[in-house]
Amino acid sequence: MLEKIIELRKEGMSFRKIAKELNSTVGKVQYQWVKHQKQISIEPEKQKEEMKRPTPKKRSGVLKAKVKGIRKDISLRTEIQQLFTSPKRLFIYWKVPEKILKMVLEQFQINRNEIRYFLRLYDVTSIEFNGHNHHSTFDMIVPEHANNWFINGLKSNRSYCTEYGIILPDGKFFSLCRSNVLHTPRMEDKVEYHSMRELIEFESGQVEKPQWVEHVSTYSYYVRN
Numbered sequence: 338m339l340e341k342i343i344e345l346r347k348e349g350m351s352f353r354k355i356a357k358e359l360n361s362t363v364g365k366v367q368y369q370w371v372k373h374q375k376q377i378s379i380e381p382e383k384q385k386e387e388m389k390r391p392t393p394k395k396r397s398g399v400l401k402a403k404v405k406g407i408r409k410d411i412s413l414r415t416e417i418q419q420l421f422t423s424p425k426r427l428f429i430y431w432k433v434p435e436k437i438l439k440m441v442l443e444q445f446q447i448n449r450n451e452i453r454y455f456l457r458l459y460d461v462t463s464i465e466f467n468g469h470n471h472h473s474t475f476d477m478i479v480p481e482h483a484n485n486w487f488i489n490g491l492k493s494n495r496s497y498c499t500e501y502g503i504i505l506p507d508g509k510f511f512s513l514c515r516s517n518v519l520h521t522p523r524m525e526d527k528v529e530y531h532s533m534r535e536l537i538e539f540e541s542g543q544v545e546k547p548q549w550v551e552h553v554s555t556y557s558y559y560v561r562n
Contacts, residue, residue, distance in 0.1 A: 339369050346370065413437055415514035417501050424493065424522050429456065430485040431501045433513050441513070445505055453504045454479050456486055461518060462496040468512070476510075493524040 338359065345355045352370070356363045417431035442449060456479055460472040479486055479501075491497060497519055502512040538544045 342369050417514040417516045419499050419516045425491040427488040429499050455502055457500045459498045460495055461498050466498055491521050493521050496520045
């Protein structure tokens, strides 16, 4: 009925004629028309209010996903750290999740009873270590369930890095995690040290990078800009 009233009003008909056309009363026609006019006046106000409301911000942060009802495991990462217990002794501890180890065994098709676990100590003095460049290495077999170890007999004024891994069937060492680099203190005057020639070459621009250990100690060079 309202749609017909609106249509007839647009044609210029009076409420009386519309009531007669629709076989209704003038009061009913007027009521429907007034109600329609009020609705028209309310809609713009609602739109203004909606525009004033702040847009909800998207939530940011770590997504805790669930796959088929199982929470996604984000703890699949290895860890190894080393620290001094004396100037010539290291304490090393590591953590390798069981799932990581299983993935490695499946990848190389190795049986668990064939695994040999190793710690490999690298001498990386004055080297930007990339896993392959080093002065020397020293390997130690460790028990399967061990998660910490001591290494003795370190040389003074040297930089050391340690990796924990396994020996593959072809005899190659596969690293599961790599530690931080530590520099032993200089205990004697006879111990080798960084020469002044390296400092002069760096300051004069003959080399882009200094060939010193990347960790600051009391025996490192301090270069002023």
